[in-house]
Amino acid sequence: MAEITSALVKELRDKTGAGMMDCKKALTESGGALERAVDWLRTKGLATAAKKAGRIASEGLVAVAVKGSRGALVEVNAETDFVGRNEAFQAFVRDVAHVALAAGADVDKIKAAPYPGTGRSAGEQLTHLIATIGENMNLRRASVISVDKGAIASYMHSALAPGIGKIGVLVALESAADPKKLETLGKQIAMHVAAARPESVSKDDLDPASIERERNVLAEQARSSGKPPEIIAKMVEGRLRKFYEEVCLVDQTYAIDGESKVGAVLQKAAKELGAPVNVKAFAVFKLGEGIEKAQKDFASEVAAARGA
Secondary structure (H helix, E strand, C coil), rough: CCCCCCHHHHHHHHHHCCCHHHHHHHHHCCCCHHHHHHHHHHHHHCCHHHHHCCCCCEEEEEEEEECCEEEEEEEEEECCCCHHHHHHHHHHHHHHHHHHHHHHCCCHHHHCCCCCCCCCCCCHHHHHHHHHCCEEEEEEEEEEEEECCEEEEEHHHHHCCCCCEEEEEEEEEEEECCCCHHHHHHHHHHHHHHHHHCCCCCHHHCCHHHHHHHHHHHHHHHHHCCCCCHHHHHHHHHHHHHHHHHHEECCCCCCCCCCCCHHHHHHHHHHCCCCCEEEEEEEECCCCCCCCCCCCCCCCCCCHHHHH
C-alpha cells in the first residue's frame, strides 16, 4: 500500500473537487492508488462537485445567528429555488451562520473552520452537499457585528424556518438600557432596515467620495436651471438633505409608524429606557442581490445543437 501523503490527498482533491476527508478515505480504501481513488469517489457521487462549479448559483438561503452580544449573517447560494426547501441544505446554511459567529466574516476562514459533527471543514461539508444534492452551491458572503454593551437584534423576512429565509437583517444597539427591551426595539429597526434598505447609519458613515459624487451631480442639475450661484448652493444643500433621508438610517422615515424619523425614535426610546440608545451597526443581505442570473437564449441553444 502506497503512503497516503498530504500531497497525494491534495492531488486527488484537485483532480475531483471532493473534500479533503473524503479524498483521504478514498485513498485509504484504494490502497493509495490515485485512479482507483478517483473511481471510488465517483461511485460515491463525490467526484462530481467540481464539474458543477461553473454553473450560476443565484438562489439559496440567507441565515442569521445571534449569541449574546454578537450576530452573524450568511448567504449560501444554489442553482434552483427548490434546493432552498431541502432540509439538508437548510441545516447547512443555519449551521454555517453559527460557524461564522466564531470564525468571523471572512468567507475563507469560515470554510476552513470545523463543521459541527462531521470531522470536515465547512468548505468540505459544502462540497459534500454539492455532490449529494447535485447542484452547484457557494458560500457567497458573511457579516458579523457585535456590541460591547447593548443588544443584537435580528429579523428574517418571509422566513422558511427559524433563522433562514430570503432577506436577513442584524442590528446592533449600543446602550446601557435593559437588553430585553433593546432587543424589542432592535427588531423593529431591523424590520425597517429590511424595508427601507439604508446604506449607512448616518451621513458620518457614508463614503466621502459617494457624498462628493452626489454633490457634483446635484450641482450640475442645479446649474442647468440658470439661477444665481448663491441660489444654486442652497438648492444643492437642500437636495443633499433629501439624499441623506433616502440613504441614512437615522434620517429615514420610520417604516413602523410612517411619520417619525428613525433618529427621533431612538431619542424617544432613550428617554423611556433611561439611557442613550445608538445604532452601532447593521447588516442586511437580500438573497441573490448583485448576482447576474443566467439568461437562456433558445435560438443560440438550437444553433449550438445543430453545430454539434
